Amino acid sequence: MPSLKELRARIAGVKSQRKITSAMKMVAASKLRRFQKHAEASRPYAAAMRRMLSELAAATEGQGELPILMEGGKGSTHLVVLLTSDFGLAGGFNANLVRSVRQIVARLESQGETVRILPVGRKGGEAMARIFPGKLVDRIEGTSGREVQFQKAADLGTRVTELLASGEVDRVTVVFNRFVNAMTQVPTEEALVPLPVAKNDNQTDYTAQYEFEPNEAELLAQLLPRNIQVQFFAALLESAAGEQGARMTAMDNATRNAGKAIDSLSQRYNRTRQSNITKELIEIISGAEAV
């Protein structure tokens, strides 16, 4: 049985832990709100980009060879870009993602593809270096829980575009946590190359044919790399919001658990104290009777 002094120290320890977790929860909540707003604000650009691409894709259909960013390369090397967080303490946020990457890798390999992995974020980097040391292309730092700058996505997009252009990889998939709500993040895999072409659904709005300036090929050559960047940006934003949501939930649980631990420790402390006093009283009384 621990002494009163030990119990007191433990209660104080858990209390200060609870302070930390509840502060982290509040920080995560305010970041989450901000990141969600960012994700919201970035949608019009992505939507307009999609519309233009599907229009262009329809116009270039059946016109000879398509750019590599659209069709993918001839080989069978598949690049998996994994977006994780830099910091832990976010529940199963990264672990779930790593598990789904394992499945994806197994599936791709059973289809006879060579898999290369590009992890973004320190947690994913560590896990991938441990599990698939031979498949790593590079390890890229994440955003450290700060705001996602478009430049980050642009650099990542450029990197991937270069890998494609040099023929090192032929297809690209990005794996990240999609933000559903603060409680739920769904590991999602999204094909970037070859481009899943959205069927042209706004054809009915305009009877006139689009004109392109300078021409379809040039426009496509400029739009496609931009599209990759925009897709990465959207995924990074989702992942950043998801991270904060996961951390908020995890810290909320931790705070609640700390509260429970404090309650049960306090009860034990009081019982011990009471029994100590009773014991001393009995000793005094029985001592007095003996005289």
Add this chain to the structure above:
Amino acid sequence: MPVQVEIISPEKLLFRKEVEMAVIPGEEGDIAAMPDHAPIMLLLRGGVVSLYEGGVVTERFFVSGGFADITADRCTILADEALPIEDIVLSEAEARLETLEMQLTNVAADDIIDQDRISRKIQSTRAAIEAAEASHPIH
């Protein structure tokens, strides 16, 4: 019937308004988006987007490049970067031009892609400086 003009950067929607006409700096020359314009998609060079209302320019934005999608009633500008002309800081733009020109001299002579990329940026920065000088000539 007005045209709905939207200027969007990757981060956010910067501007949305219905105007009479918008003049856009296309890669191969300026283009005016007016109601019932034939649908066209174009590449942008760095330059100024001017919005017209009642025959006069009401607002001017600088875009550093990007794409535009014009239809009969809508004009969507996907800008790499965009800001109102009044917000251009002349000294900053001039400093940027200087570093870009330095970069251009340092690029290997056979790296045409890089040369092209930097000279595009230089052109765009020059356009920004010109636009700023024209709009606040006090400098």
